[in-house]
Amino acid sequence: DTGVSQNPRHKITKRGQNVTFRCDPISEHNRLYWYRQTLGQGPEFLTYFQNEAQLEKSRLLSDRFSAERPKGSFSTLEIQRTEQGDSAMYLCASSLMALGEGEAFFGQGTRLTVV
């Protein structure tokens, strides 16, 4: 399967713990996006990478959140000191071209539950 891969698919953690999610984009895609989707809502933009550069970070991402994309390949999203409000589906997407010119391909997401 050459689609966008996200790991783990599910994560249950206790409040206050740190968690890290991984996204492997489609190999030739230089653009990578993270979104968060809570129950009953559409996805909300979190951050955008072009190659290894993080070009925008949403105000939704508090200081507890950090995303990286070393060497412009896979990306990680870390949440420190998790809170119950962090429970959501975290979606990763990648594209070869800008959204107006090409298609963003989404992964199946990582579902985080904070207990």
Add this chain to the structure above:
Amino acid sequence: AQTVTQSQPEMSVQEAETVTLSCTYDTSENNYYLFWYKQPPSRQMILVIRQEAYKQQNATENRFSVNFQKAAKSFSLKISDSQLGDTAMYFCAGDWGSNYKLTFGKGTLLTVNP
């Protein structure tokens, strides 16, 4: 602020019939892109159709077509000859010129009944 509104939380349609999903949006931009995405149960989101705001002609992709009314800021999706595999959550989304950031609506859950 740019917003996307989907006023139909749920819809159902009989197999082989036609259904239209509504979407309205608000933006002050003149050049933007609109999208419909499909999210099947426990599957990843996939792009259904895309519309460039500067194009007057409505986009079509096989059984899927849009009715884009720029002045009214309306962007509805028509699914013809509905199939059981069309059962999914459908999201309307806009890119208001950033070329990387999508604003999604809350989605419409479409169920196709046999």
